[in-house]
Amino acid sequence: MNHIAPGARAGIYHYDEIDRRFVGERVEQFRKQVERRLAGELTEEEFKPIRLMNGLYLQLHAYMLRIAVPYGVMSAVQLRKLSEIGRKYDRGYGHFTTRQNLQYNWIKLEDTPAILNELADVDMHALQTSGNCVRNVTTDQFVGAAADEVVDGRVYAEILRQWTTLHPEFTYLPRKFKIAISGASSDRAAVRVHDVGLLARRNEAGEAGFTFYVGGGLGRSPFIGKLVREWVAEEDFVAYLEAILRVYNQYGRRDNIYKARIKILVHELGLDTFRQEVEEEFERLRGPKYRMAPEIVAEIRKHFAPPPFEELAERSDILERAKATDPAFANWVAVNVAEHRAPGYAIATISLKPPGGIPGDATCDQMDLIADLAERHSFGELRVSHVQNIVLAHVKQDELYDLWQQLDAAGLGTANAGLIGDIIACPGLDYCALANARSIPLAQAISARFADPIRQRTIGELGIKISGCINACGHHHIAAIGILGVDKKGTEFYQITVGGDPTLTTAIGDILGPAVTETEAVDAIEAIVEVYLANRTGEDERFVDTLKRVGHAPFKERIYAAD
Amino acid sequence: MPLIEQGRVAEDSWSLIPDGEPVPNDRPAIISFERWQAERASFDGRNAKLGVRLKGGTLAGAVAADLDRFALVAVEFPKFRDGRGFSTARELRERYGYTGEIRAVGHVIPDQYQFLMRTGFTSVEAPEGTNVESWADALTEITVAFQPSLDDTQPLSLLRRRLGAG
């Protein structure tokens, strides 16, 4: 699968013979499990957790297969394979998720083993993308490229990917378990709303270590992760996680699915008791068996060696000239391009949120194009962000204009990263068996309403996130403006929250007032934006800051005045 | 109900004695943990082997102090999705140093067999009518593990390693 010569590509974890054998065996195991299900040897009740652990859900119209993109990083070759599978076994498109994965919506159970085999050809699988196990570990989409990075989260996310794979003790946990790692000074991975959030840092001696937050999460009862330990040395971090998981597996509630997440355990035990239990386990586990030796870390780190950057000038004249002649491009650069640590390079975000589009969906043609562009412009590597966009992390500034023109021609040149059009939306009732209301049509209507790129930039940083049910896959709790779909006697209504924050200053949004209809919701969002624009002290006062200063009242008055 | 050991059906020398029925003195008997708590003095001086059965919610710590009295600990899985038993077995072995037989009872499926073996179980009471072949297969399907298991004192090494003799 080495399309690009090893020396010329960016860091991707490459399977060795043992990894490959494992995935092959796992596919074969699932093929037999499917056979046993079809033969009636396994009941649906028994088969369900098994298929979920292979990423296979049953949704409204068909099976949905969620492919793991470990920590959101993949190669162009892998993306091309995802596109091929989408054409062959699905309906020519895929959906990028808030867990940095990709899912197909129209899969047949009987095709699944063959699909998993094809994935294995490019070192991919669908393991642990669902089920009550440790899920795909997520990290910063700018990892390995960001100017503000302190520790490379990929190294530790890969270690955790391996350590949690078919963990014999922690595959039947009370509920799913999500871990996020951030190794930069800005948190782009929303670590404090995860079951375990790790802040990778360095001490004064330059050694890596981790701050552990536990018990964050959204869903029915949103909680912000609590600080359990300020510093866990690199060599102890697996032991510490093992201790947390063992406490959770033994004491987590199993009588009520809505109270089974670790956040409820931490809440009910109290932080001090929880910490004491964990520390006791940790003291015993701390021996050589679970020690993460520096040699192991170094070995894993080799996979993520920086690509062969050229020595370039800090500033690109080609880029500056292009910006001067093409305002639409200049706007895209201002909005979608972030600072890279290597001089002359940049990080480009490809928005999967065109005005009126379905957030996170990409056609197979688009995937092929992105794969080509990743090979041409970013050492054959790309990332999926948790806000459902694609990132090319290592683009020469000289090549940005060329890149954007090709993206724009394919409908991928939208300049809205982090702006009001960059909406997170779960699949909602259009696809999901759990949903109470549709999410996508509302996202489409809002992004269409705010399509004007100049207007979007004027509004500035403002995240909208939409969930179609209380499970909160659309992260509405932590959005500046969050929208939750609810069902009232068969009609879809939408509840609006404001003031959420996904970064380290994590905040859960407050409900603004009674739920409104879909049409009213679009108008209400526009009204909220207008109130913000009228009240802000200047362009540098973000929506959340204005809201803090003026409170809810002016927003409420405007929206509910007519009632 | 068939007893599975090392992937094969094995002879079961133990019998589970329901609470309230007399416990035979001449052959291995498993009693409930609740009975043990209530009648422990009555088992003083017993020569035949004694086993104890823990309900799903009874964790290893509860029985830890008495482990030298039991040649077998049966750990119950109320539902196969309830994975507490995996931690119970591991705690019995790693934390409390138990070396006797640990038996999985209740609702377990062949697809969990390898996890059971790797967390310290030695035998499984499989459901009636189970396909014995599926249990045998379960031990050989996956030959790679990414974590240290009980019989493996090596450090995490490069994480992945081959299971068994390989």
Next chain:
Amino acid sequence: MPSQDGSLKAITANRLRDGVVVFLGADAAWVEAFADAALFAAADADAALAAAKAQAEGEQFGVDVYAFDVETENGVPVPVKMRERIRALGPSVRLDLGKQAAA
């Protein structure tokens, strides 16, 4: 068969091998189009559902078997809830996909 008060039920499932949405039709046969679904008076729905479940699960044919409410609009039966409307048609945001595309 439909009762006078208009409270009707139909029965749906997903086919095990491919996940496709199916409805219980006439003579207890499963059909793919909602238009071919059998309608039951509320009083008869429980028995029909139990029989359909036993059959679908016993034969490894279908999963998630359940009954849902149906009303008539202009003489045509339609599911009451959005969830079943979407199951009967396909995603409302992709009219080119699902059963609505085949129609």
